[in-house]
Amino acid sequence: MSREELREIGEAALVRRIRDAAPPAPSGVVLGIGDDAALLEPARGWQVATCDTLVENVHFRRDGFGPRDVGWKSLAVSLSDVAAMGGTPRYCLVSLALPPDMSAAWVEGFYAGLHELAERYEVALVGGDTVRAQAVTVSVTVLGEVPVGRALRRAGAHPGERLLVTGTLGKGMAGLWAMEGRCPPREELLQAQRRPLPRLEEGRRLASGGATAADDVSDGLASELRELAEAGRVGFRVFLDRLPLSAAVRRAAAVVGRPAWEPALFGGEDYELLCTAPVPAAGRLISEVVGATGTPLTVVGEVLPAGEGIRVVEASGRERPLEGWGWDSFR
């Protein structure tokens, strides 16, 4: 690994190193890193395109995230958006803004982590940009594909349908608590923050198995429910005691002194999929998703008419309107 700083090696040499460190490009890539633009074979079906940005000291701190973690997570958050559409990612472009005193080793680590996740899902790095900035800022664009007419959107839920979520919730915020030393640093929680796994196979199963709408849980369940409600012109009833929470999240919440549902509802960074499905399809999906992927799919509520708004049912049975949001970039 190289201890040189970027201002010593310069941009052209850095781009060559990034290109040389990339795994061989798969079929479909006509021209990859190193020209003015990438050339790709056209998408099969509809193209899925999404872009997300992580900023140092906003989305991660360099003392809590190694370069490999930042590389992995930067890609994971965009892959999660493709998962929420039921799509398959194919390519990524990475724009990396870096302080000039950053070490080349950090950059090499960043791409090693990114490629580690990219190879897992056969995603090829095909281009990007490297620029100078005060804080590390990573923008990742992911291009993928989905069969024509088979994409899951936020709009599409109907009153009477079930509301379901993959995996478990609250681990993103509990991971943050663990990094901040507010609860014991359990590996499960730290990994949820540093190395989230996008639910790609799960998303495709949901799309082909009859789910009617979906969103990924990046900003907390409360935010995603508001997005699904607005897009689909529906309301929701969510049962707090049905939210899937791991033992580690429950313990972390107890140590921090917060109700266990709070990180699930308002924490964000869980990268699970929230979806709706008619009652018969919901049952089939639960067995199909767990059978094919090992990931649990849990009914956490139901779709209501828009006029009902978003309602939460406490463990006591008391029902109240949902208040508050999850993560907001500017608040």
Next chain:
Amino acid sequence: MSREELREIGEAALVRRIRDAAPPAPSGVVLGIGDDAALLEPARGWQVATCDTLVENVHFRRDGFGPRDVGWKSLAVSLSDVAAMGGTPRYCLVSLALPPDMSAAWVEGFYAGLHELAERYEVALVGGDTVRAQAVTVSVTVLGEVPVGRALRRAGAHPGERLLVTGTLGKGMAGLWAMEGRCPPREELLQAQRRPLPRLEEGRRLASGGATAADDVSDGLASELRELAEAGRVGFRVFLDRLPLSAAVRRAAAVVGRPAWEPALFGGEDYELLCTAPVPAAGRLISEVVGATGTPLTVVGEVLPAGEGIRVVEASGRERPLEGWGWDSFR
């Protein structure tokens, strides 16, 4: 225009405003701004994909660039990459990192400037991300298309061919001098900095008319020559007295006390196209490009074998190896 700050209106309302301010999506956009990802009809031919980032106080200063200028230029630099491939841009995704005390009016101005350029070339904004940061950081991904097998690349030049450039050079750096008060603020120079025009039609004419390699002049002629030389395993001879320089650039260089070819060779941000073509095609291209677009295309040198390196011929006739680079993000 809204005087509110982003921390008052929040991310969800900001995204709604961005979506509502966008012109109607053209055909090809199945699903635009506001879901987890955009859905697009597949590219016709090969897809062109490129991504560029502008950072406040590195690539622009807010006292020299209004929000509309930043929006325009952020898109222009990526469109210029598509132009260098001979492609046609179709869609863009914009990731905007903003300080939370930024006014909503600034953001509205940014998108107004971006759309102004986007509509000119029928490019649709289909997605992106808005996050918090200390300095304004804009990443724009542009997706386009080019007929199969007809893209211009950096590789492809052969010894004996002509080296040509569109338009005039040096105006990017002279514009910077004008903004810094080092020379009179002539509109032509300021516009070159704030509102560069990507050479899209010119690029397509070059690709279909027999150019063998191309690059856009974003980092100065010296850098682009090195890139074309490395990619194509060739050398170049450039005649300094043939570099196309406007009267305004010549005057600015005289006021600043630098040779007029210096901003052309080392300045960058000119967003012209540098290309190579065999002798007969070069002549045809010159009349075709100026006839179709009004943009001059000028022979500035010739392609040499790789062993010759990159050589510059001064007005006196003295020939010397090219020294120095143009813009480097980290040096």
